[in-house]
Amino acid sequence: MDVHDRKTRSFNMSRIRGSGTKPEARVNDVCVKLKYSFVRNKSDLPGKPDFVFPRKKTALFVHGCFWHSHSCLAGQKKPVQNSEFWKKKREATIERDARQQAQLEALGYKVHVLWECETKSADTLAERLKQILRVRR
Ligand SMILES: [Zn+2]
Numbered sequence: 001m002d003v004h005d006r007k008t009r010s011f012n013m014s015r016i017r018g019s020g021t022k023p024e025a026r027v028n029d030v031c032v033k034l035k036y037s038f039v040r041n042k043s044d045l046p047g048k049p050d051f052v053f054p055r056k057k058t059a060l061f062v063h064g065c066f067w068h069s070h071s072c073l074a075g076q077k078k079p080v081q082n083s084e085f086w087k088k089k090r091e092a093t094i095e096r097d098a099r100q101q102a103q104l105e106a107l108g109y110k111v112h113v114l115w116e117c118e119t120k121s122a123d124t125l126a127e128r129l130k131q132i133l134r135v136r137r
Pocket of ligand 1: 065070071072073074075115116117118
């Protein structure tokens with residue numbers, strides 16, 4: 001693969017994901033600010049959750065709206081080109097998400113999803129995280 005191809009591709013990817021800071025990095029920053037203890041990309045768990053909060057036994061995925069077909073505007077976008085390809089790819093992603101969530105729940109984890117569009121404002125993000133990590137007894 002030559003450099004030009006790689007550059008073109010990463011440019012396309014960044015257009016799909018939306019520019020600016022990566023959603024995971026924004027979640028990371030807010031978690032640090034709220035002093036939550038967490039582990040990133042825990043590879044010994046199904047689906048390698050983006051964030052795991054061991055004390056709360058909670059797994060958190062940060063999902064790109066497009067790839068994981070969120071109900072928001074960005075998630076419902078239908079690519080005109082290669083639409084069959086994208087449709088299959090996104091359907092497979094949804095199935096895999098559901099399977100991994102079930103596996104995690106079977107291990108006793110609570111599983112939550114934060115959508116990319118929920119990470120844009122630090123305040124909203126902090127509220128969502130507090131909600132998710134509230135201890136329920
Ligand atoms: Zn969304």
